[in-house]
Amino acid sequence: MANGTMRRTVGKALGALLFAAAVLPAQAPPSPAPAPALEVTVPSFTNKSCPVMGKPISSRLFTDTAYGRIWICCKGCNKKIAQDEAAAWKSAYPVVKALDNKLCPVSGKPIEGEPTLLSLQGYELRLHSPECVAAARAESQVVLAKLLQPNVTEVGNVNCPVTGTPVAKNTFCLIGEQLVRLSSIDCVDAVKKEPRAMLEKAQADARAAAASKGQ
């Protein structure tokens, strides 16, 4: 009676529900959440004060020496540094922090046996072979960014997403954790205005470069 009717009714309703679930088209996918804002940063591993004048450095003024990059306070200090790069390097980076990296940041090879130690902009890093010293110095900023921020990945663009001209060595910004190379550090301001578009441009450039390499 009442009980039985109820059970039947419930059973029917349940059946209808299951039927509906089976034939209804899959729910439309939820509209994508708005992409999080991409932060644009330029990690820099700088000396604190100009080795020539002792004044605070300017973040955009530097000179590339045989040992790596030295930031300076004014353009005039370039000349003084060129006269004795070794002395300038020592006074620019008086403290060196040892890094215990297991992979060579230049070749990506594991470090076996005696590593080659290289003092680079306040860090002592390990290379798998003396052959990697010159490349590590030439790309000091990139090498340190990758060593100290392990999530950083290189996009691999060969042209600057801002100017469209070839990228300069050792010159880049991070868009999120993607390392995008630039033709000049002055391009960072333009990247900050539209980071996502710039990242996509760099990624497209990297794909084109990889495709032409493969041919």
Ligand SMILES: [Zn+2]
């Ligand atoms: Zn100076």
Ligand SMILES: [Zn+2]
């Ligand atoms: Zn190496």
